[in-house]
Amino acid sequence: MKIKQVEIFEVNLPLIKPFIISYATYPHIRSIIVKLTTECGVVGWGESVPDEHITGETPESTYAMLKNTLAPAIVGQNPMEFEKIHELMDKTVHRAPAAKAAIDIACYDIAGKKLGVPVYQLLGGRYHEKFPVTHVLSIDEPEKMADEAEEKIKEGYRSFKMKVGLDVAGDVKRIQAVRERVGDDIAIRVDVNQGWLNSANTLQALRKLESLDLDWLEQPVVQDDIDAMVEIKSKTSVPQMIDEGIRDMYDLRQIIAKRAADKINIKLMKCGGIYPAMKLAHMAEMAGIECQIGSMVESSIGSAAGFHVAFSKKIIKSVELTGPVKFTKDIGDLKESYIIPYIQLNEKPGLGLSIDETILAELTQNSEIVE
Numbered sequence: 001m002k003i004k005q006v007e008i009f010e011v012n013l014p015l016i017k018p019f020i021i022s023y024a025t026y027p028h029i030r031s032i033i034v035k036l037t038t039e040c041g042v043v044g045w046g047e048s049v050p051d052e053h054i055t056g057e058t059p060e061s062t063y064a065m066l067k068n069t070l071a072p073a074i075v076g077q078n079p080m081e082f083e084k085i086h087e088l089m090d091k092t093v094h095r096a097p098a099a100k101a102a103i104d105i106a107c108y109d110i111a112g113k114k115l116g117v118p119v120y121q122l123l124g125g126r127y128h129e130k131f132p133v134t135h136v137l138s139i140d141e142p143e144k145m146a147d148e149a150e151e152k153i154k155e156g157y158r159s160f161k162m163k164v165g166l167d168v169a170g171d172v173k174r175i176q177a178v179r180e181r182v183g184d185d186i187a188i189r190v191d192v193n194q195g196w197l198n199s200a201n202t203l204q205a206l207r208k209l210e211s212l213d214l215d216w217l218e219q220p221v222v223q224d225d226i227d228a229m230v231e232i233k234s235k236t237s238v239p240q241m242i243d244e245g246i247r248d249m250y251d252l253r254q255i256i257a258k259r260a261a262d263k264i265n266i267k268l269m270k271c272g273g274i275y276p277a278m279k280l281a282h283m284a285e286m287a288g289i290e291c292q293i294g295s296m297v298e299s300s301i302g303s304a305a306g307f308h309v310a311f312s313k314k315i316i317k318s319v320e321l322t323g324p325v326k327f328t329k330d331i332g333d334l335k336e337s338y339i340i341p342y343i344q345l346n347e348k349p350g351l352g353l354s355i356d357e358t359i360l361a362e363l364t365q366n367s368e369i370v371e
Contacts, residue, residue: 206236
């Protein structure tokens, strides 16, 4: 089986409300969708949601990279030879993980469909039956974040990820307001997205947050300052998660050696797709570090790929793949699997998605075919 054609679509995914984090505000999500077609007619779907602040890629660069470099390189290759596909991509382009993730995910979708099994069966089989769904609270005024959390509890949510990172004092008030409103039985995770910059600011905040029973604090300092994470971890009882600071095996090797984190956030867009994500999970498992599968707010395609990884591994304890419930329109039907407060995967082959190509055409800004 060989790849015959690669179709590339640049799309704007419309959000219900703007997504606000410490370093950016997103009125919509710009995504690159890839459709691989084999000589025998099997179709696989992949997705890339690049982030210049993390992977150094933009939607424009990713679209060009796929069109001019990666797609031509993989035409004629066997999509089921994952190691060879990644070796070829790595020899062709240094890094560019989000671009490579689109190819990787589409190859897994093809393999699952060809063999008649869900992608998680290709990764070792299903371990988890369901995962709790976490609602993400974008940065806002303390009372507004508390109001949103209270409303989401009425819808069935039992855990929240709070986006903070604008200022330490204001962020402490935001976290305190949400905890006071939701009570002690609701899980709260805090994601700073590097916004507190250094260990001094972070430790100042943690002195006021120790009593709030947070599940964890995520990436409080700039992404490459592993030593700051080591210091913070040694001086607080609040578990520390690394996100932007873990992109590939080389980052994780340093994190393990320095014992810099209690948990890591694996994102397919940061590491290059399903195949390298599984390598990171195996490394973390050997080191006794719990994992989460997160996202860049992807459509049903990227989200489904993340879920298949998460459902297959015992060491993956949480997921934060909320894109499909944040969009007013999506090109896939994964939202149907969100049965709040849980998500449950089906047993359909490949990613298990039905793609609405009419909506895809409606959301597409540019497209290209490579043969």
